[in-house]
Amino acid sequence: MENIKTQKLLNKIQRDLMRNGIIINTLVEDLKDLRKLVVEENIPLLAKVIRLTYEHIAENEDFLIAIPEDEPLEEGEEESEVAEEVTGQESLEYMFSLMADHSNKLNEMELREYVKSLKEHAGEDY
Numbered sequence: 001m002e003n004i005k006t007q008k009l010l011n012k013i014q015r016d017l018m019r020n021g022i023i024i025n026t027l028v029e030d031l032k033d034l035r036k037l038v039v040e041e042n043i044p045l046l047a048k049v050i051r052l053t054y055e056h057i058a059e060n061e062d063f064l065i066a067i068p069e070d071e072p073l074e075e076g077e078e079e080s081e082v083a084e085e086v087t088g089q090e091s092l093e094y095m096f097s098l099m100a101d102h103s104n105k106l107n108e109m110e111l112r113e114y115v116k117s118l119k120e121h122a123g124e125d126y
Contacts, residue, residue, distance in 0.1 A: 001046075001102070006037040014096050021089055024061055028054045046102055049111050052118035053095070063088035065095075065121060068113035 031054035038046045098107040
């Protein structure tokens with residue numbers, strides 16, 4: 001994100017989320033504003049993840065998507081208990097941190113995983 005206005009809005013969203021948790025109406029409106037700025041900057045991946053995120057939050061009144069796994073589990077391996085304790089807010093905070101440095105290839109891959117998970121949750125084909 002090159003635009004200072006875009007960066008400031010993302011920072012505001014992150015601060016509000018950390019201070020107040022998920023306030024649905026405010027967060028959805030801020031994300032819609034952020035998406036407009038991201039579209040102007042021509043960053044399609046961020047535009048998509050932001051739209052899917054605010055639609056998901058508006059529909060579910062929470063963020064129900066887990067942080068993407070670092071590595072796929074091997075057959076017979078069980079998920080760690082730590083992964084189960086992560087809240088929607090923590091996952092959302094993590095996603096926003098990825099967005100702040102979206103040009104990093106690893107961050108881009110994880111943002112694509114969020115898109116996939118959001119679409120799956122909404123029942124859309126990936």
